[in-house]
Amino acid sequence: MNPASTSPGSELPARIRKDPAALHPPPHLRDPAATAARFVWDDARALVDGLPDGGGLNIAHEAVDRHLRHGRGDRTALRWIGKSGERRAFTYAELAAASNRFASALAGLGVQPGERVFVLMGRLPELYVAMLGALKARCAVTPLFSAFGPEPIATRCAMGDARVLVTTPELYQRKVAGLRERLPGLRHVVLVGDAPADGPGLRRWGELVDTASADYRIGPTDPEMPSLLHFTSGTTGRPKGAVHVHQAVLAHAASGRFALDLHDDDIYWCTADPGWVTGTSYGLIAPLVCGVTSVVVEAEFDAATWYDVLERERISVWYTAPTAIRMMMKLGTGPLAGRDLSSLRFLASVGEPLNPEAVVWGQQAFGLPFHDNWWQTETGGIMIANVPALDIKPGSMGRPLPGITAAIATRDGAGHVHLIDDPGVEGELVLKTPWPSMMRDYLDEHARYQKCFSEGWYFTGDLARRDDEGYYWFVGRADDVIKTSGHLIGPFEVESALLEHPAVAEAGVIGIPDPTAGEVVKAFVALKPGFEGSEALRRELLGHARKRLGAAVAPKAIDFRANLPKTRSGKIMRRLLKARELGLPEGDLSTLESDER
Numbered sequence: 001m002n003p004a005s006t007s008p009g010s011e012l013p014a015r016i017r018k019d020p021a022a023l024h025p026p027p028h029l030r031d032p033a034a035t036a037a038r039f040v041w042d043d044a045r046a047l048v049d050g051l052p053d054g055g056g057l058n059i060a061h062e063a064v065d066r067h068l069r070h071g072r073g074d075r076t077a078l079r080w081i082g083k084s085g086e087r088r089a090f091t092y093a094e095l096a097a098a099s100n101r102f103a104s105a106l107a108g109l110g111v112q113p114g115e116r117v118f119v120l121m122g123r124l125p126e127l128y129v130a131m132l133g134a135l136k137a138r139c140a141v142t143p144l145f146s147a148f149g150p151e152p153i154a155t156r157c158a159m160g161d162a163r164v165l166v167t168t169p170e171l172y173q174r175k176v177a178g179l180r181e182r183l184p185g186l187r188h189v190v191l192v193g194d195a196p197a198d199g200p201g202l203r204r205w206g207e208l209v210d211t212a213s214a215d216y217r218i219g220p221t222d223p224e225m226p227s228l229l230h231f232t233s234g235t236t237g238r239p240k241g242a243v244h245v246h247q248a249v250l251a252h253a254a255s256g257r258f259a260l261d262l263h264d265d266d267i268y269w270c271t272a273d274p275g276w277v278t279g280t281s282y283g284l285i286a287p288l289v290c291g292v293t294s295v296v297v298e299a300e301f302d303a304a305t306w307y308d309v310l311e312r313e314r315i316s317v318w319y320t321a322p323t324a325i326r327m328m329m330k331l332g333t334g335p336l337a338g339r340d341l342s343s344l345r346f347l348a349s350v351g352e353p354l355n356p357e358a359v360v361w362g363q364q365a366f367g368l369p370f371h372d373n374w375w376q377t378e379t380g381g382i383m384i385a386n387v388p389a390l391d392i393k394p395g396s397m398g399r400p401l402p403g404i405t406a407a408i409a410t411r412d413g414a415g416h417v418h419l420i421d422d423p424g425v426e427g428e429l430v431l432k433t434p435w436p437s438m439m440r441d442y443l444d445e446h447a448r449y450q451k452c453f454s455e456g457w458y459f460t461g462d463l464a465r466r467d468d469e470g471y472y473w474f475v476g477r478a479d480d481v482i483k484t485s486g487h488l489i490g491p492f493e494v495e496s497a498l499l500e501h502p503a504v505a506e507a508g509v510i511g512i513p514d515p516t517a518g519e520v521v522k523a524f525v526a527l528k529p530g531f532e533g534s535e536a537l538r539r540e541l542l543g544h545a546r547k548r549l550g551a552a553v554a555p556k557a558i559d560f561r562a563n564l565p566k567t568r569s570g571k572i573m574r575r576l577l578k579a580r581e582l583g584l585p586e587g588d589l590s591t592l593e594s595d596e597r
């Protein structure tokens with residue numbers, strides 16, 4: 001498609017040139033630099049309506065009800081494709097009625113604004129309806145990933161004081177029922193499906209929601225009222241609950257246009273699960289706020305199924321992730337032969353580093369490059385992106401969106417920020433505060449929240465470089481969290497689960513590079529006296545972790561060690577475990593107290 005210049009000694013183009021005038025439809029951001037120079041967040045207010053009669057700002061109103069007022073109620077909002085190929089579609093009017101019913105049902109249960117509604121299920125239509133309904137009821141919503149095991153689910157529900165849980169009978173039995181005593185505040189469990197629902201506070205979706213009133217008036221919603229509570233992982237301690245507010249919808253409305261270039265008649269597919277922040281901000285909110293048809297696919301990744309979806313559903317804008325792209329690359333372009341993918345016009349990727357080969361493979365396979373973009377749970381929306389009208393430098397995350405000021409910085413012991421102006425120098429990626437979708441707190445951990453900010457800058461925890469044209473290049477994490485298949489895993493949560501096993505004395509968990517998943521989780525374990533590091537025990541520990549944590553979080557490999565390297569304060573030195581595993585320099589060992597060798 002676009003002329004590309006090649007960097008010396010490499011087959012890969014250093015730059016994929018874009019001609020904004022040749023793009024159809026004309027991109028929302030025709031001249032990114034000019035828009036960035038004049039854009040202020042107040043401008044984004046023109047993209048939303050606000051609640052009638054000065055009632056404030058509510059995400060669900062902007063995502064759904066607003067379109068009815070603009071005569072767009074008959075357009076398809078969600079098109080759902082089930083695991084066995086069954087399909088259901090909701091117009092904006094139908095989605096408005098369905099989410100009203102859930103909001104009415106919550107009111108009928110006595111659930112109050114501000115209380116928390118958790119959803120735990122695969123990508124079923126009820127998941128999306130429940131989230132929108134709970135937002136209308138002014139509850140804070142937490143979507144949980146259905147591949148989590150009982151432990152991460154119970155931890156998050158307890159931390160978030162879940163009042164209502166919407167799940168399926170099968171997930172409830174397998175993952176929640178056994179830990180219910182840890183959740184005294186959980187008053188209502190709404191089960192989606194036909195299986196019998198007997199037990200305290202258990203209700204069937206069909207009986208509760210289908211019969212509730214489709215008339216619901218959203219109460220006054222302060223733009224600063226909590227809307228979503230997304231859990232993310234840190235290096236130490238419990239997961240962090242990032243608190244977001246309704247005002248975030250301004251960033252979703254703007255970035256849906258600026259970064260994903262969503263236009264009215266787009267058929268858009270975000271492959272992410274709402275259990276991870278991308279699947280909520282860009283699998284639910286942004287596409288609906290922008291008024292497009294959003295396709296939801298229940299099945300997990302399978303290249304043939306995905307190509308079928310792209311072709312049959314006539315997808316025009318596709319937002320996916322590096323691990324999936326690399327899995328498709330492994331199969332080559334053979335499975336694409338004879339397919340008509342001419343509806344595709346824009347491909348984007350997020351969540352982990354997108355290698356240049358993957359960017360360029362998009363061109364070979366689809367005639368379009370993948371556009372990498374960067375953000376994180378805490379930022380609530382896309383911050384840095386390769387937008388349609390900007391040349392792509394494969395391997396770069398792109399440039400900050402209008403309204404976002406990024407920089408590379410360090411901070412000293414006194415908390416002073418030192419911006420690094422020289423291009424090409426590595427430092428921490430920082431963002432100037434505030435922006436509408438910025439997290440407002442870590443739940444019950446205000447001190448931990450405050451540590452992320454200094455002198456008006458938010459410290460992202462990512463290391464990066466900026467080049468002389470203002471493009472940002474991801475270098476790595478500044479901490480020990482692990483990114484596997486796009487999912488952020490806290491080593492502490494995995495270590496804690498391993499320590500529950502009677503044979504384990506110490507556990508240290510790291511990410512090791514993997515050509516497809518980016519990183520995979522690996523554990524090092526020291527056993528208690530009397531236990532042998534046998535193959536049978538290794539398998540038992542892998543099984544134990546999988547049962548407690550779920551497949552998405554559990555380690556894929558375990559090595560036994562006599563001891564683990566520790567600091568004087570007794571902290572396992574994951575950094576050292578990693579350096580040794582990968583044969584890298586061991587770095588500063590001045591804090592090393594006891595070693596494995």
Ligand code: AMP
Pocket residue numbers: 232276277278349350351352353354372373374375376377378397460461462474476477483486487488
């Ligand atoms: P999460 O909060 O789970 O969305 O994870 C956010 C983290 O994923 C970021 O802090 C980065 O470490 C990583 N990440 C997200 N997008 C990208 C990207 N485009 N390139 C490299 N890393 C990314």
